Amino acid sequence: MNATSHGPRTEPYKPMRIEAIFFLGLIGFFVPMFVLYGLWSGWEPVGSTALALVVGLWGMVGFYLMILSRRIDPRPEDDPMADVADAAGEYGTFSPWSWWPLVLGVAVSFVFLGAAVGWWLLGIGAGIALVGLVGHVLEFSRNHHAH
Amino acid sequence: MSSATSTPHLAVNRPNLTQVGTIVWLSSELMFFAGLFAMYFTHRSVAGPEVWNEGYEFLNITFSGINTVILVLSSVTCQLGVWAAERFQPVRTGSLFQVSKWGMQEWFILTYLMGATFIAGQVFEYAELAHMGLTLQNSTYGSVFYLATGFHGLHVIGGLIAFLFVLLRSFSAHRFGEHEATTALVVSYYWHFVDAVWIVLFGVIYLLPML
Numbered sequence: 001m002n003a004t005s006h007g008p009r010t011e012p013y014k015p016m017r018i019e020a021i022f023f024l025g026l027i028g029f030f031v032p033m034f035v036l037y038g039l040w041s042g043w044e045p046v047g048s049t050a051l052a053l054v055v056g057l058w059g060m061v062g063f064y065l066m067i068l069s070r071r072i073d074p075r076p077e078d079d080p081m082a083d084v085a086d087a088a089g090e091y092g093t094f095s096p097w098s099w100w101p102l103v104l105g106v107a108v109s110f111v112f113l114g115a116a117v118g119w120w121l122l123g124i125g126a127g128i129a130l131v132g133l134v135g136h137v138l139e140f141s142r143n144h145h146a147h
Numbered sequence: 148m149s150s151a152t153s154t155p156h157l158a159v160n161r162p163n164l165t166q167v168g169t170i171v172w173l174s175s176e177l178m179f180f181a182g183l184f185a186m187y188f189t190h191r192s193v194a195g196p197e198v199w200n201e202g203y204e205f206l207n208i209t210f211s212g213i214n215t216v217i218l219v220l221s222s223v224t225c226q227l228g229v230w231a232a233e234r235f236q237p238v239r240t241g242s243l244f245q246v247s248k249w250g251m252q253e254w255f256i257l258t259y260l261m262g263a264t265f266i267a268g269q270v271f272e273y274a275e276l277a278h279m280g281l282t283l284q285n286s287t288y289g290s291v292f293y294l295a296t297g298f299h300g301l302h303v304i305g306g307l308i309a310f311l312f313v314l315l316r317s318f319s320a321h322r323f324g325e326h327e328a329t330t331a332l333v334v335s336y337y338w339h340f341v342d343a344v345w346i347v348l349f350g351v352i353y354l355l356p357m358l
Binding site for chain 1: 159161162165174175177180191322325326
């Protein structure tokens, strides 16, 4: 690598293109698989339905990334000549730490224990889950995080 | 953040990680419903079309069709709420009857009411069907019907709870910002998804046997 290869690129590159092509490309694989499977099995319902919806699985993500790629600015990830520092900046809202997932975990334990031991435990689990959910969702809207 | 004072840089438009994550999660939800569709079609191929037609006789297509229209329209009101959230407008700027000036909260409350109407309609439908003798236990058609529509109903209830949390976050925010708008947007993704799944379910369960 020589020093002149760094810096802004002159030719345009499309952001997130590789990701979109990866997911959309799998549609190209699963559509023929769906048709082949259907024809060979005489349109057996379980596999045919599942394969058709696998097309949806990849298509949903693929089309979303394709639309997204038109809306966002070029990312350093798309540029082979990018520097690590180019990726600096704000990425979103992240919780530094939280006790609420533990509360939710306890709640879910009670719910599943309820299925094994007795359904009355499910009610306790639901109650704890409500407290945990409210705490978790509103953690960054309350007290000293209020904005 | 701190470097902004010394070296000013342009704001870059990056993909929102919460939104991308929600779409990836919803694609896995699609596979959950794939299982339910597979179950439904398996029932037909194993039990035979006669059993299907027998159970189908019970269904009230007009009632369920109206319920479907309500759910589809709730997606429209939800999207109007999202557009308000993208303008960072939580509350209306005019009177309650000036719909064009509504903010996210008004639109989402309306969406909530429509979603709740759908659920109420489904409960009413279940009660009618159980009264006529179609239950989860007494027939295989009843089992697949209640499992498929019931799991969808649970998803709608989950969406309604999510709407309450969007509203709670919005009510508790002094300044409606990116944090609140993102919540509104990803809940709308979920709501549109659940709506789209219902359209397919409605087509498969209520309309397909008519062909």
